Amino acid sequence: MRFLPVSLTTLTVELADLDETLALFASLEADPVEGITDMVPAARTLMIRFQPEKLTAETLAARIVTRDLSARIAPSDKLVEIPVRYDGEDLADVAGLTGLSVEEVIRRHTDSEFTVAFCGFAPGFGYLVGGDPALQVPRRQSPRTKIPAGSVALAGAFSGVYPQASPGGWQIIGTTPEQMWDLSRDPPALFQPGYRVRFFDLAKKTAPVVQATAIAPEIQAADTAADSVTLRVLATPMPALFQDLGRFGQTGQGVSASGALDQAALKAANRVVGNTAGMPCLEIILGGFSFEISGRAVISLTGAPCPVSIRDMSGRTTSASTYHPIALEAGDIVTLGHTPIGMRSYLAVRGGFAVRPVLGSASTDTLAVVGPDPVTAGTVLTVNSETRGLSAVSLDETPAFDHPASGEIVTLDVIMGPRSDWFTEVGLATLSEQLWTVTPQSNRVGIRLAGEQALERRDKAELPSEGTATGAIQVPHSGQPVLFLADHPLTGGYPVIGTVAEYHLDLAGQIPVNARIRFRPVTTFADIQPSKG
Numbered sequence: 001m002r003f004l005p006v007s008l009t010t011l012t013v014e015l016a017d018l019d020e021t022l023a024l025f026a027s028l029e030a031d032p033v034e035g036i037t038d039m040v041p042a043a044r045t046l047m048i049r050f051q052p053e054k055l056t057a058e059t060l061a062a063r064i065v066t067r068d069l070s071a072r073i074a075p076s077d078k079l080v081e082i083p084v085r086y087d088g089e090d091l092a093d094v095a096g097l098t099g100l101s102v103e104e105v106i107r108r109h110t111d112s113e114f115t116v117a118f119c120g121f122a123p124g125f126g127y128l129v130g131g132d133p134a135l136q137v138p139r140r141q142s143p144r145t146k147i148p149a150g151s152v153a154l155a156g157a158f159s160g161v162y163p164q165a166s167p168g169g170w171q172i173i174g175t176t177p178e179q180m181w182d183l184s185r186d187p188p189a190l191f192q193p194g195y196r197v198r199f200f201d202l203a204k205k206t207a208p209v210v211q212a213t214a215i216a217p218e219i220q221a222a223d224t225a226a227d228s229v230t231l232r233v234l235a236t237p238m239p240a241l242f243q244d245l246g247r248f249g250q251t252g253q254g255v256s257a258s259g260a261l262d263q264a265a266l267k268a269a270n271r272v273v274g275n276t277a278g279m280p281c282l283e284i285i286l287g288g289f290s291f292e293i294s295g296r297a298v299i300s301l302t303g304a305p306c307p308v309s310i311r312d313m314s315g316r317t318t319s320a321s322t323y324h325p326i327a328l329e330a331g332d333i334v335t336l337g338h339t340p341i342g343m344r345s346y347l348a349v350r351g352g353f354a355v356r357p358v359l360g361s362a363s364t365d366t367l368a369v370v371g372p373d374p375v376t377a378g379t380v381l382t383v384n385s386e387t388r389g390l391s392a393v394s395l396d397e398t399p400a401f402d403h404p405a406s407g408e409i410v411t412l413d414v415i416m417g418p419r420s421d422w423f424t425e426v427g428l429a430t431l432s433e434q435l436w437t438v439t440p441q442s443n444r445v446g447i448r449l450a451g452e453q454a455l456e457r458r459d460k461a462e463l464p465s466e467g468t469a470t471g472a473i474q475v476p477h478s479g480q481p482v483l484f485l486a487d488h489p490l491t492g493g494y495p496v497i498g499t500v501a502e503y504h505l506d507l508a509g510q511i512p513v514n515a516r517i518r519f520r521p522v523t524t525f526a527d528i529q530p531s532k533g
Contacts, residue, residue: 003061003528004418006047007499010469011057011528012418013046013064018117018129018157021046023069025118033063040251040467041118041193042491043127043158047467062530075115076194082161083202084110084152088172090140094154097137097171105173106201108132114159114197119189119254120465120491123368124163124181126191126254127465131159138462139493141477143169150176152199155493156464159199161191164369169493183358183370189253228354229295229383234333237288239374241444242353243346245278246486247361247370256490257470258365261444261509262344264400265303269348271394272300272325280355280362282347282375286512289347290335297328297383298350298393304342304403304510309335325350325393342403342510350390354382366444367487401507406514409435412504413522414473419463419495420525423475427456431473431497435516436481442513446474447483449517454479455497468492471500471508473519483517485509498525 002014015021025041028048035054040047050060086106088094095102112135114128131154139155144167147153151162153170162168163180180190191197233240243266246259260266260283267277282289287306301308301322308320313331320326322345328334339345355362355372364371375381404410420428436449455475468474468491472484476494483500485508498521500508511517 001065003057003064003530005057005415005523005525005528006418006469006496007415007471008502009052010047010049010499011060012466013048015044015046015069017044019072020044020069022073022117023071024064024067026071026073027067027069028064033060035060038248038251040120040490042120042466043156043464045464045466047469049469056531057528058531061528062532065530073194076196078192078194079196079198080190082152082176082178082197082199083205084174084176084199085202086174088152088174090153090171091173094135094137094171094173098134100134105135108135109159109173110199110201112198116191116193116195116197118193119191119252120467121254121489122163122166123253123255123370124189124191125160126189126193126195126197128159128191128197129157131157135159137171139169140171143167147172148175150178150180152176156462163189166367187253188359193252228385229293229297231291231293231349231381231383233289233291233375233377233379233381235288235290235335235377236284236375238285239376240282240284240289240347241364241366241374242280242355242362242372243283243364244280244362247359247363247365250359251490254490255359255368255370256365256486256488258361258363258368258371258486260346260363261486262303262346262506264506265344265346268323268397268400269300269302269346272302272323272397273298273348273350274391274393275348275350275352276389279348279352282353284336284345284347285343287336287339287345290333291381292333293328293330295330299326299328299334300324300348301326301336301345302348302397302399303345304339305399306339306345307337309337311335323397323399324395341405341512343512344510349383350393351384351387354384365487367489403510404507404512404515406512407516409516409518410507410511411518411520412508413501414498414519415501415523416498416521416525417496417523420497422457422463422495423497424456424458427479428497430455432519432521435518438511438513438515438517440513444485444487446485446488447508447511447517449481449483451480455481457495463493463495465491465493468496469499471502471505472496473498473500483508
């Protein structure tokens with residue numbers, strides 16, 4: 001085993017192969033170590049998040065290193081059959097790479113029985129192992145920006161099916177009409193770790209017709225009283241998103257935590273109106289948001305500062321301050337101006353929004369497309385009428401940091417690892433010595449960065465997919481890094497040179513386009529050594 005640092009609360013265990021990874025994962029699930037909060041298995045690594053107040057990385061490594069890795073996971077009795085139209089645009093390329101005919105590629109794929117080893121990348125994306133070794137092909141040199149949902153693909157020793165349209169670098173050999181991810185199912189992911197999977201050719205066998213079960217359409221608002229106060233959204237230049245502290249315990253289905261990018265601001269917004277700290281708020285990008293309220297309410301706005309104006313029913317306009325409670329009356333129209341600094345503001349209302357959680361959270365994950373719908377002009381939001389559990393409003397909230405402006409330099413502390421050793425000394429120096437510009441392609445998935453000099457790798461070897469943490473600085477072949485934010489994919493196939501320290505993640509979520517980032521390593525990369533005694 002090799003223990004690699006990821007962040008102050010996360011490490012990666014590197015093992016010999018997938019069998020050892022799954023054996024360790026099963027061992028830790030059967031006999032848990034107190035303080036472990038989450039685990040993400042991958043091709044030959046297990047990423048483990050832990051509570052630093054309960055154990056150190058060295059202590060955790062010591063408790064893992066003695067585990068028996070000889071056990072093999074018993075195959076599941078659950079078999080999933082997937083119909084495929086073998087019409088993928090890379091099918092001929094796969095035949096060329098393997099030296100087989102197209103017909104032989106199809107035959108070997110349908111003759112194989114696969115097992116879902118683990119889930120990652122996107123909700124419902126299962127990494128399937130056990131296929132014919134002759135079908136092992138590398139990822140595409142240049143990943144596609146969009147692969148259609150239902151694409152059946154190969155990469156290395158894995159086969160898989162893309163649950164939704166997304167970027168990807170796997171070789172597409174066909175498509176399936178099966179819905180791999182469906183929130184009306186329990187569980188939503190068709191592939192679960194351990195399931196057996198077989199593919200069959202629709203050109204030779206007709207898929208059975210399954211009568212769909214009628215399911216009531218999902219509604220965004222939870223059950224509310226008829227006389228509840230509502231907010232009618234009048235304008236939002238960019239869709240606002242419901243966010244809370246995140247969605248946990250769903251990594252087995254390939255679902256990451258998501259949640260507010262500036263969690264301190266979300267908590268402050270709730271405290272200002274007397275809510276519990278983790279209640280859902282609206283995350284608003286760059287201001288411009290406007291709404292009319294139907295009744296008496298108390299709201300707050302935190303995070304990136306912006307002018308707040310309130311026009312009452314008589315036409316009189318007043319101003320209000322962020323980080324303070326704002327009392328509203330029926331008919332008031334609230335308008336937020338543009339944020340001169342920072343990126344995201346958080347709107348809370350006393351009592352909370354009546355929004356139905358999805359998989360245990362009201363956070364909207366933009367990559368996974370999980371959670372409440374984005375809030376746009378015309379949306380009507382309901383305020384909870386239940387007042388139990390509320391406390392007094394807080395009058396002494398302040399921003400946790402100075403918000404950055406476009407063009408400014410923001411310094412972020414970095415924990416080096418887990419793949420710092422994949423980069424040359426020049427590449428490591430470039431990370432911290434060069435300023436990185438935030439590009440307009442940035443979003444909640446990650447901040448795309450541009451620098452004059454690319455990060456130089458030692459070679460162009462492929463990295464088997466492994467777990468990624470929020471704050472990971474992943475480096476694709478271009479050498480221009482991406483700083484992963486809350487909606488990042490659960491696993492990734494490019495090396496992570498370092499990870500932004502947890503205490504700077506809120507600041508990272510507020511960095512606007514055209515600001516520049518200076519990465520400041522606060523550790524030197526080295527394997528974690530298990531403690532003795």
